[in-house]
Every structure is written in C-alpha cells, then in structure tokens.
Amino acid sequence: MIYAEKQITIRGEHLILNNLRALFWQCERALIASDLHVGKSAHFRKHGIPISVNVQHNDLDRLSFLVSHYQAKKLIVVGDLFHAEVNTDMNLFKTWRAEHPDLEIILIKGNHDRLKHVVYDSFDINCCQQELNLQPFKFIHEPELVDNEFTISGHIHPGVLIKTKGKQRIKLPCFQVSDSNLILPAFSEFTGLATSNNQKFNTYHAFTETAFFEF
Template sequence: MNLVEEQITIEGEVLALTSLRAMYWEKEQALVASDLHIGKSAHFRRHGIPISAKVQQKDLQRLEFLVSHYQAKKLIVVGDLFHAEVNTDMADFKHWRNQNLDLEIILIKGNHDRLKDDIYEAYQISCCQKELLMPPFQFIHEPKASRQFSISGHLHPGVRIKQKGRPQIKLPCYEVSATQLILPAFSEFTGLAMSRAKKGKQFYAFTETSFFEF
C-alpha cells in the first residue's frame, strides 16, 4: 500500500498528513481520523441499494496498514466512526478490533454516532460527547470557532483541480487555517464538499502518489 506524507508543524507539534486519509501526531503516537462511517454500505444494502461490502473492508485494510506503519498507540476519531444502526458490516469491524486490542480508541461522537453505550463498551471505545482536549489541541466533530486550535472532520473537504484540455478532477483534502485543521473523510464511500479558496486557508489535496498544496 502506497503512503505519501506531508509534514506540517502546528502549535509546535509535528503532524503528518497522509495520502491514506488520516493524520499522525508524532508526540502522542496517535492516528487521527474522521468519518469512517462503519456500517454505511450495509445500511444502503438494507434499503435496496447494492453497495459491495468490499468498500468497508478496503477502508479497514487501510486503517490496519496505518496502525502498523506508525506503530500507533492511540486512534482518535473526530466523529462518525459508525454510520447508523448495528448491521452486518459490524462483523468486519469486530474482527479488526479483535486484532488491535492494544490500540486505545477515543471517539468524539458525531451526528451519526447514535449506537447504545454498551456497543461502544463492547468494542473498548472511550467516548467524548462534545470534545477532547489534548493540549495544544481541541478535537471536535463539527468545525467551529474556538480559542484553542481545533482538529475536526464532518465536512468531507475536497478541491477541484482544473487541467488544461482535460476534465477537472475532484480530490479530498486537508483544510488548514490559523485556528483549525479539518480532516478529509476516512471512508472512500463519502462525497466531497468543495472548499473555496479564502485568505488564510491552505489546502493539502492528495492522490495515491502525491500532495498538492494550494
């Protein structure tokens, strides 16, 4: 599996943005990801839309690679770890979790994280209702103004790239400003919200092989 990094320093902390849709915080040995939407493909199948289970399996394989590559001790999920109800996709997640029981998982609950508390307990997931404070950062699901530098998700940010004589392409990105970092959706089974250029914002778009800074 190919991994490309773009290292940035925020508040004195080295953060590695990766082409595999997650960030690594070196000091805390923590992977940070958003919007995994575990169970989304089964949710769609339940409603008559034929989405392959391989979509989620591919996401979990990518997560496994990242945990192994960085030897991460923590996984911080800034919302929407799960998509909806308990469904057949949960078996894949259960298998993955059983292979990574030494990994501490902390979830800042998002708008889709509505499972009963005993489900999170069964998977050994620590939950925060609104935020997680780990100086110098505040981890939240939905981006909002804050006195602390915040790391969030929810928006599934992306950018359009125009190519001369060729169709424009859409790429997922990390959106960074003076006060916040918005992560791309970890799951590939999500749409993209096109970000607009604005003074003070930087966009780190990526493909499987490259980063593009705007």
C-alpha cells in the same frame, strides 16, 4: 499499498499527513481520523442499493496498515466512526478490533454516532460527547473557530476542485488548514467531497494515490 505523506508543524507539534486519509501526531503516538462511517455500505445494501462489502474491507485494511506503519498507541476518531444502526458491517469491525486489542480508541461523537452505549463499550471505545482537549489541540467533530485554541475536526469531507484544459475537472480529497483549525478528509472512500469551503487564509493539502499538492 502506495503511500505518500507530508509533515507539517502546528503550535510546535509535528503532524504527519498521509494520502490514506489520516494524520499521525508523533508526540502522542496517536493516529487521528474522521468520518469512517462504518456500516454505511451495509446500510445501503439493506435498502436495496448494491454496494460491495469490499468498501468496508478496504477502509479497515487501510486503518490496519496505518496503525502498524506508525506503531500507533491510540486512535482518535473525530466523529462519525459509525454511520447508522447496528448492521452486518459491525461484524467486520468486531474482527478488526480483535486484531488490535491494545490500541486505545477515543471517539468524539459525531452526528451519525447514535448507537447505544453498550455497543461502544463492547468495542472498548472511550466516548467524548462533544470535545477532547489534548494540549495544544481541541478535537471536535464539526469545524468551528474557538478563541485562542487550535481545533482539529472533520464532518465536511473537504476537497479541492481542479480545473484543467479542455474544461476537464478533477476533485481531490484534502486536509484543510488555517491558523486556528485543521479539517480532516473523510477516512472512508465511500463519501462525497465538499469543494466550496473557500475560507480565507486556508491551505489545502490535497493528495492523490501517489503524491501531495498544496493550494
């Protein structure tokens, strides 16, 4: 598994961005990700669209690698851990959870996290309805500017559009950072990219399979 990372400092805290679509908060030993959308591929298959089960396998394999690589003690999911209803992909997640029994999982619920409480309890997931405050950060699902606070969120699946010679274009996922917020890329690779969020004063930490690029 090819791996690249980039360290940034926000409000005195060291954060490690990686090209596997998550970040690691060193002080808290916390792996932070957003928009895993577990169950999305099975949801499409259920409705007659042939999406490979390998999509879910690959996402969970990357997550396992990151937990092991950083020796993470907790996983903070900034919304949309799950995609829709309980389906066959949940069996894969159940197996994955059993492989990481000591990992604390905290979910700030997103717009897709609509499962019954008993499902989250069965996976030993601690749920926050709207936000999680761990100073100096506030974790929320949908990006918003909060006075005097730094928010970490997801939801929009940020990306950058790069125009090259010959009218060629390429889209890359990115971490979008401003003075008051950080927006995570979607962890699942089975998602689109929003490339029109050109908020002023943003820095875009885009990445490929081998490297980071700053815009």
